[in-house]
Amino acid sequence: MYQSLINKISVLFLLLLLGLTEVYAEDILSAREVVENFQDELLDVMKNGKELGYKGRFDKLEKPVIESHDLNMIARVVVGREWENMSSDQQDKFVEVFSRFSVASYAHNFKEYSGESFKFESEEETGRGGVIVHTYLVIPDDKDVKFDYMLKKKGNSWKIINIIANGVSDLALRRSEYGSILKRDGYDVLIEKISEKIDLYSKQ
């Protein structure tokens, strides 16, 4: 009698434990999984690129880009010290336009498929709690392109904060570019230029 009760309890306990680990596994994707899930989405959009059209690609990528990237952080780092000189309305507007631009760039650049695939190479921790995921974009009959993703933990999940393609850091590149425009022409021109690009992408 007691024996069976104990059995039942232990079974229940085990089930509970299993359930917990499942929840745990579902909630916290590893940095590698975040990157690989995103790359799968990209490949999927590339494969259907023509049928989807720009608008279709944009809509399909919007959620994956926003979920896997820490766009707030990226936007903030990209404008550098100028961030403090912006009003909070300007900051919000910038994050909004910048996020749209990021999705638009993906929708514009990943529109065709000719047998490409992503290959995971390795993963390493950086000094202060970040992770770099090293991957390759394998292009048939061409040299592999190295894609290194830098991720940071935000709350409970890993988020991409930088992509380094063949050694060229997207974050550093944009930071110099945006910094220079802010300094030379100011905030309004920057927003205008980004909006122009988004327009241009949507028409192609």
Place this chain on the structure above:
Amino acid sequence: MRIMSSKLKRIVVVFLCAQAYALSGCTTTANQDLSVSEVDPYEDINRKVYAFNMTVDEYVAEPVANAYKTVAPDVVRTGVSNFFGNLKTINTVINDVLQGKFQQSAEDSGRFLVNSTVGLGGLLDIATDMGLEHHEEDFDQTFAVWGVPQGSYLMLPFLGPSTTRGIPGAVLDTAANPATYVGMPVQVLQVLEVVNARANADGALKFIDEAALDPYVFTRESYLQWRNNLINDGNVNADANDDIDELLELEEAFFEENDAEKLTDQAPDKN
């Protein structure tokens, strides 16, 4: 040959001195205006040269390259870049050795031998098919490995982006390229190489045009990062860590700010 090497040595020494001078100037001005790029003190002049280069490209290089592309099939274009690429392999081998990459120098020598013979004088890149990978090494990279600082970013008329260290590097690269010394047919072909290179760069130039908000800065940053990547042989870790450090400092400042806001929000409850 001896005279030449001493001449080259002098060039290098002069540039190294110039660099030391430029650097000492750099440390005193670095903190004055943080918004000005430290690597690009001549930005105003460089931008003018860049605009000039783009005009030349628009009216001369691009039309010529486009005409060439319609006339020359892909096979010819690949052949031309293979041929000149093969001649540059000698320079690669020299710089492999100067950087102490002996294994790689053996591979590159193998590449040169295979492509010069079986590859019909370099027209075909058989070595890559055999698994002998192409490496990119030059004197600028060697100087960097030896610890010579990069100096300032320079936009050269017709030639495009370079740095103070890149100029003596390019002089030595040219000196180590057999195409510099052979007679007429190859020299005419070198014009072809330039046209060919422009035709092959079409995609990259279009990408800059499409992606860049400020094409000048985009070109500068991607050029400098690309060179750095070559110097570090594709190992991003060192740079990435610098980058991430800077980023995390910003992030910490950001969170401190947020925390401060939260604290002030909560302050009435706490008291």
